[in-house]
Amino acid sequence: MIKLYQFETCPFCKKVRDKLESMGLDYEKVEVPRDRGKRTDIKELSGQIKVPVIQDSDGTVVNDSAKIIEYLEENYS
């Protein structure tokens, strides 16, 4: 299943949630701390600390909402 690293009030994360939902894709939300210094999971995964980040079930990691949407369209449409 796709994991979405996010926080609820992030507008870029909402854009990705809306896309996942409109495509009918199951996903798991992983809440990321608002404190930048505590975002160790996404830093290790993606090399940067901004959300959203997705990790697909095959291990593919994508950050940036526009790139995530492009990835979803290319792989799941």
Ligand SMILES: N[C@@H](CCC(=O)N[C@@H](CS)C(=O)NCC(=O)O)C(=O)O
């Ligand atoms: N261009 C990025 C922007 C992502 C972004 O700026 N996310 C904000 C949250 S809405 C963030 O993580 N900012 C860094 C911070 O909160 O410290 C995208 O479209 O995903």
